[in-house]
Amino acid sequence: xxxxxxxxxxxxxxxxxxxxxxxxELIDRLQHRGYKSTAQLLVNIRLxxxxxxxxxxxxxxxxxxxxxxxxxxxxxxxxxxxMIVTSLSLLGVLLTSDSRATSRKVLxxxxxxxxxxxxxxxxxxxxxxxxxxWGVDLSNLAAALGVGSLVIALAxxxxxxxxxxxxxxxxxxPFQVGDWIRFGEIEGQVVDLNWRSVRLITxxxxxxxVPNSVLDQQSIYNFSRINPVHAERYFVGFSYDDPxxxxxxxxxxxxxxxxxxxxxxxxxxxxxxxxxxxxxxxxKYYIDDYANFERIRNELSTRIxxxxxxxxxxxxxPIRTLHHVPQxxxxxxxHVQEISNFLRxxxxxxxxxxxxxxxxxxxxxxxxxxxxxxxxxxGTADEGFYIIRQGSLRLSVTDARQQQREIAHLAKNDFFGExxxxxxxxxxxxxxxxxxLTVLVFGHEEISTLMASSARFANxxxxxxxxxxxxxxxxxxxxxxxxSTRLTSTNGLxxxxxxxxxxxxxxxx
Numbered sequence: 001x002x003x004x005x006x007x008x009x010x011x012x013x014x015x016x017x018x019x020x021x022x023x024x025e026l027i028d029r030l031q032h033r034g035y036k037s038t039a040q041l042l043v044n045i046r047l048x049x050x051x052x053x054x055x056x057x058x059x060x061x062x063x064x065x066x067x068x069x070x071x072x073x074x075x076x077x078x079x080x081x082x083m084i085v086t087s088l089s090l091l092g093v094l095l096t097s098d099s100r101a102t103s104r105k106v107l108x109x110x111x112x113x114x115x116x117x118x119x120x121x122x123x124x125x126x127x128x129x130x131x132x133x134w135g136v137d138l139s140n141l142a143a144a145l146g147v148g149s150l151v152i153a154l155a156x157x158x159x160x161x162x163x164x165x166x167x168x169x170x171x172x173x174p175f176q177v178g179d180w181i182r183f184g185e186i187e188g189q190v191v192d193l194n195w196r197s198v199r200l201i202t203x204x205x206x207x208x209x210v211p212n213s214v215l216d217q218q219s220i221y222n223f224s225r226i227n228p229v230h231a232e233r234y235f236v237g238f239s240y241d242d243p244x245x246x247x248x249x250x251x252x253x254x255x256x257x258x259x260x261x262x263x264x265x266x267x268x269x270x271x272x273x274x275x276x277x278x279x280x281x282x283x284k285y286y287i288d289d290y291a292n293f294e295r296i297r298n299e300l301s302t303r304i305x306x307x308x309x310x311x312x313x314x315x316x317x318p319i320r321t322l323h324h325v326p327q328x329x330x331x332x333x334x335h336v337q338e339i340s341n342f343l344r345x346x347x348x349x350x351x352x353x354x355x356x357x358x359x360x361x362x363x364x365x366x367x368x369x370x371x372x373x374x375x376x377x378x379g380t381a382d383e384g385f386y387i388i389r390q391g392s393l394r395l396s397v398t399d400a401r402q403q404q405r406e407i408a409h410l411a412k413n414d415f416f417g418e419x420x421x422x423x424x425x426x427x428x429x430x431x432x433x434x435x436x437l438t439v440l441v442f443g444h445e446e447i448s449t450l451m452a453s454s455a456r457f458a459n460x461x462x463x464x465x466x467x468x469x470x471x472x473x474x475x476x477x478x479x480x481x482x483x484s485t486r487l488t489s490t491n492g493l494x495x496x497x498x499x500x501x502x503x504x505x506x507x508x509x
Contacts, residue, residue, distance in 0.1 A: 012054075012057060016050060023042050023046040023050075026039075026042055027039050037093045040089055041086065044082070044086045045086055048082035048085055049079070052078045053079055055075055056072065056075045059072060073133050073134060076129075080125055084122055084126075088121060088122075095114055115194065161212075165213045165216035166193070166194070166195050166212040169193065169215060169216065170193075174220050174222060175190055176190065177190050177191060177192065177193065179224040180222075181200075181220055181221060181223065181224075182220070183218035186200070186202070186210075187202065187203055188200030188201055188202040188208055189291070196212065197211050198215055203293070229265075229287075229288050230286065230287055231265075231284055231285070231286050232286075232287060232293065233282055233284050234282070234297065234301070235282055235283075236251070237275065237277070237280045237281070238279055238308070238313055238316075239314035240274075242279075242314060243436050244279065245371045247281060247313060248271070248281065250307050250308065250311050251281060251304065252267060252269045253307065254300065254303040254304045254307040255269070255283055255300060257303055258296065258299050258300045259296075259299060260287065261296065262287065267285040267286075268283075269282070269283055269284075278316045283300070336361045337361075339361040339364050340354075340358050342440075343360060343387075344357055349457075351456050352450065356450055360446055360447075364440045364441070365384075365442075367439050367441050368437065369433045370436055374431065374433075375393065375432075375437070375439075376429065377430055378398060378426075378427055381425070381426055381427065382418075382419050382427050383417070383420070384417055384441040385418065385420050385443075385446075385447050386417040386441055386442075387440045388413065388415070388416075388439055389412065390412060391433065391434075391438055392410065392411045393409075393410045393411075393416065393431050393433055393437060394409055394434050395407050395416065395429045396429065397428065397472050407472060408471070416429075416431060418464065420444040420447070421447055421461070422444075447461075
């Protein structure tokens with residue numbers, strides 16, 4: 001027995017100082033390496049846990065003081081108090097990151113979860129101390145809490161609602177600290193989440209505290225998850241006098257020149273509606289950092305203004321203006337004379353007399369097409385005979401390989417739709433607008449009448465038609481020829497040097 005006591009005493013005298021020295025060395029090393037949280041945990045063990053445990057062992061094991069004494073109960077309570085502090089430090093090490101310890105990965109959790117875990121540790125150890133050390137009967141306390149729980153619940157109804165909502169937000173995790181969110185009309189960046197509320201920094205740099213119960217009832221937009229790419233829409237109106245295709249080109253160029261707009265996905269420009277005073281367009285663009293939303297929108301808006309000024313576009317005032325002025329009816333004679341002058345300037349109408357041209361001008365119909373419109377479709381009867389006043393058109397045919405092959409690029413003064421002169425005969429080509437197109441359209445009766453009245457004009461038109469059919473046939477059989485035929489003359493007819501010639505090709509193996 002005496003040897004056992006001396007052995008315990010030796011271990012006590014040597015063990016605690018040795019452990020203290022080892023912990024001191026570990027603390028110094030951790031602090032030098034930047035692990036402050038772990039170092040603080042060891043400091044709590046060295047300064048709080050070890051001394052109280054040593055005092056308790058000295059009194060109980062060597063001085064043989066009974067555990068039921070007030071002194072030993074007080075020391076044991078102090079030990080568990082030190083354990084509470086140490087456990088909280090351990091919780092901080094496990095569930096939070098050390099700011100300077102970048103070499104290791106630790107679990108990041110919301111602040112609300114950390115607070116709840118701390119409360120559970122304190123309550124659990126406190127209940128143990130009260131019941132096991134001091135012998136307090138907690139059943140009476142539980143009964144008292146049961147009787148008063150209804151009163152407490154009613155008194156803390158809003159607080160409990162925020163607490164439960166905080167739990168739901170914690171486990172559902174619709175956002176984290178640092179995310180940009182929107183709910184209702186409110187936008188902001190999350191800076192804190194606790195048991196009662198969520199704190200946001202708004203775009204106006206104001207701190208907004210939102211109770212958890214309010215967020216629990218809202219639809220939440222998260223601009224930072226899962227993909228930080230976010231689409232924004234900018235609406236602007238332009239005058240009815242501005243061609244939509246040209247307006248879209250200007251808007252697209254302005255968007256592409258704006259800094260921090262993503263190139264992929266590229267900005268998308270759309271014509272939205274025809275309103276009372278303007279045509280409304282939408283610029284849909286993409287950003288990957290919502291914090292730059294206001295700055296990017298300001299730069300885009302400014303660029304659109306200056307781009308509109310440079311290109312002669314009009315952004316109307318958002319008002320309805322009524323003009324009470326005498327209306328001058330356009331004179332039909334002036335319109336016909338203008339078309340007549342245009343027709344007389346065309347080389348293939350020079351052989352016609354003035355009366356024939358005037359009659360043709362009276363039957364003309366002015367039509368406008370936008371980029372990408374198909375004016376005529378291969379295999380479908382032409383609706384009329386077309387003469388281009390402005391813009392350009394691309395003619396193509398389907399070759400033997402069932403691929404579209406371009407045969408002509410028509411511009412101002414060129415004509416197309418010649419199959420309309422032969423009713424019932426389908427079009428041999430497809431015409432797609434390349435630049436906004438303005439054309440004069442004539443019915444086949446008017447052109448047929450001219451051809452019947454002038455043999456020279458009829459021969460000329462028939463020769464044009466045969467030449468175009470030849471170029472179409474060559475394009476359709478293009479796989480047996482060298483480069484495809486392309487029409488480049490002023491009337492969309494092939495130059496002799498451009499017609500491909502057959503070449504011998506090696507037989508297929």
